[in-house]
Structure formats: C-alpha cells, structure tokens
Amino acid sequence: MKRTVLLITSAVWLLILVAFLLSPSSAKEKEKPKEEKPEPSPTAYNPYPPGILPADLDSELMRVQREIQGIEDATLVQAKALPPLTFTTNPPIIHLNGYQAVETLGKLFQYDLKMSPFENTACASCHMPYAAFSGPIPSVNLTMIAYPGSFHFRAGKRTAQRYPYSPDFPVMEYDTVQAAFIGGNFWDGRATGYILQSPDAHQAQGPPVDTQEMAFPDTACIAFRLQTAPYRFLFEEIFGEGSLDIKFPEDTEDICETPGGAAVFGTSVTPIKLNPSDRVRATEV
Ligand code: HEC
Numbered sequence: 001m002k003r004t005v006l007l008i009t010s011a012v013w014l015l016i017l018v019a020f021l022l023s024p025s026s027a028k029e030k031e032k033p034k035e036e037k038p039e040p041s042p043t044a045y046n047p048y049p050p051g052i053l054p055a056d057l058d059s060e061l062m063r064v065q066r067e068i069q070g071i072e073d074a075t076l077v078q079a080k081a082l083p084p085l086t087f088t089t090n091p092p093i094i095h096l097n098g099y100q101a102v103e104t105l106g107k108l109f110q111y112d113l114k115m116s117p118f119e120n121t122a123c124a125s126c127h128m129p130y131a132a133f134s135g136p137i138p139s140v141n142l143t144m145i146a147y148p149g150s151f152h153f154r155a156g157k158r159t160a161q162r163y164p165y166s167p168d169f170p171v172m173e174y175d176t177v178q179a180a181f182i183g184g185n186f187w188d189g190r191a192t193g194y195i196l197q198s199p200d201a202h203q204a205q206g207p208p209v210d211t212q213e214m215a216f217p218d219t220a221c222i223a224f225r226l227q228t229a230p231y232r233f234l235f236e237e238i239f240g241e242g243s244l245d246i247k248f249p250e251d252t253e254d255i256c257e258t259p260g261g262a263a264v265f266g267t268s269v270t271p272i273k274l275n276p277s278d279r280v281r282a283t284e285v
Pocket residue numbers: 121122123124125126127146147148149156158159160161162163166184185186187188200203204207208212213214
C-alpha cells in the first residue's frame with residue numbers, strides 16, 4: 001500500500017515537472033529575443049515652469065517620428081532600386097547615377113531615427129521639409145521654441161533654422177566693403193567652416209553628439225549604428241568596401257544607448273574603447 005502511494009505521488013510530481021517544462025511561458029522565457037530597441041527615455045526631465053512644455057508634446061513627437069520613419073522607409077525602397085554603381089576613370093568617380101546615389105544616402109541619414117541613443121531623434125525631428133526644414137510642431141513653436149532632443153525633454157534655447165540654402169553659405173569672412181561678417185552657419189555664424197572649408201559640413205558634425213539634440217556620448221556611435229543600418233550596403237558601395245569594418249567592444253550598444261553627459265562617462269568624450277586604427281576609421285565615418 002505504502003509503495004503504491006509513493007508511486008502515485010512520484011508520478012504526480014513528474015507530471016507537474018513535465019507540464020512546467022513544456023508550458024508556453026517557460027518556453028517563451030527561454031527564447032526571449034534579445035531586446036531590439038533601447039528602453040524608452042528614462043524619467044523625463046522637466047525643469048521648466050508650468051506652461052512651457054505644451055500639453056500635446058508627447059503625441060506630437062510620436063506623430064513626427066511616424067512621419068520620419070515613413071520617409072526613411074520610402075527612401076530605403078529607392079536605395080534598393082538604384083542601378084549598380086559603376087566607378088570609372090582615375091581617380092574613380094561614380095558614372096551616371098553617382099549624384100542620385102549620394103543624394104539618396106544623404107536622405108537616409110537625415111531621416112534615420114536610430115542616430116540617437118533612444119532611436120527617437122533624427123536630423124529631421126527638428127528640420128522637416130513641410131516646415132521649410134525647421135521645427136514641425138506648432139505647439140512647440142508657440143511655447144518652448146527649442147526642440148527636445150533624444151533624452152526627453154532636454155532642449156536647447158534656440159529654434160531650429162530653416163536650412164535649405166545653408167550648404168551654399170561661404171566660409172565666414174570679414175567683408176571690408178560692407179564692414180560686416182559674411183557666411184558661416186548657425187544664427188550666430190559660429191560654424192565658420194574654416195577648417196573644412198564648408199560651414200555646413202562643420203555644423204553637421206555637432207548634432208549627433210550634442211547632449212540637447214541627438215545626444216550620442218561618442219562620435220563612434222554613428223559608425224556603430226551604421227554597421228546595422230538597413231542601408232549599410234549603399235554606404236559601403238559609395239565609401240568603399242571595408243569602410244565600416246570596425247571592431248567594436250561588447251559594451252558599445254550599452255554606451256550608445258546612454259545619452260551624452262550621463263555621470264557614468266565623467267568627462268570622457270570617447271567612452272568606446274577602440275584601438276587607434278579603428279578610432280581613426282570611426283572618425284572618418
Ligand atoms: C533637437 C533639434 C535639432 C536636431 C535633432 C538637429 N538640429 Fe540642426 N539646428 C537646430 C537648431 C536649434 C539650430 C540653430 C542653433 C544655433 O544657431 O545655435 C540648428 C541649425 C542647423 C544648421 C545651420 C543652418 C544655417 O542656416 O546656418 C544646419 C545646417 C543643421 N542644423 C543641420 C542639422 C543636421 C545635419 C542634423 C542631424 C545630424 C541636425 N541639424 C539635427 C536644431 C536641431
């Protein structure tokens with residue numbers, strides 16, 4: 001009798017164990033895919049007096065994100081439809097569709113939300129075509145003026161410029177005839193363009209690592225995110241095979257999904273530990 005009870009109890013326990021092992025919840029636990037998107041921005045930062053942050057700010061930011069993603073997706077389709085690039089002459093130039101290819105790649109950069117720690121801010125977040133490449137949220141334009149960056153709601157103090165003509169602005173110089181400074185980018189012309197001989201190129205280096213804009217903690221995060229960008233093929237076709245071959249350490253994603261200025265970084269602006277040649281390549285990218 002005792003033996004039968006023991007047998008039955010063991011069988012019941014065995015059944016429970018098997019049921020537990022096969023249960024969908026534990027199976028799901030095991031196969032849980034690696035988190036793809038970083039966690040949304042931690043507790044939003046709101047140092048502003050009441051009435052500065054517009055009531056519809058969150059929904060408006062989401063609307064703009066959806067619009068940007070739509071443009072990015074459409075541009076990716078265009079990129080994939082580009083005929084193969086043919087390099088001719090020496091030094092090599094892309095024959096026939098080079099202009100189209102470079103333009104498409106630029107557009108893919110401009111609307112890439114992944115170029116920010118929380119994958120929520122692209123250049124276009126503050127520079128949308130239907131607002132003449134300025135800020136696209138009416139309530140923001142009427143209240144805070146400046147646009148929140150990737151870490152909500154850190155924001156600068158100025159409104160985003162309409163920049164369609166800014167690539168044509170000359171390197172800043174003093175015009176003796178008019179007795180005035182001419183050229184440069186930004187409201188105050190501080191992106192003089194002197195070193196790169198292009199104010200626009202000088203300016204564009206800033207936002208990806210500006211703590212109030214896209215907020216990457218390290219410029220190498222740009223190359224890191226490009227390695228997994230769906231348009232990587234186009235980047236490599238234009239800039240050359242191997243141009244994104246950089247060996248990033250294991251903790252790179254953790255670093256790149258933490259906004260610049262976070263206490264963990266101290267004063268370092270190169271928290272990603274790269275060997276010197278990879279650092280040079282990341283800087284070139
Ligand atoms: C969070 C909002 C924000 C984001 C994101 C942003 N910008 Fe801007 N942009 C601004 C503001 C604000 C200014 C003016 C700042 C100033 O004058 O000090 C500006 C100015 C510019 C200018 C100068 C235009 C001129 O006429 O002088 C250019 C060019 C520009 N941005 C390009 C970019 C690019 C490229 C990116 C992405 C890599 C980008 N911006 C991302 C807010 C933003």
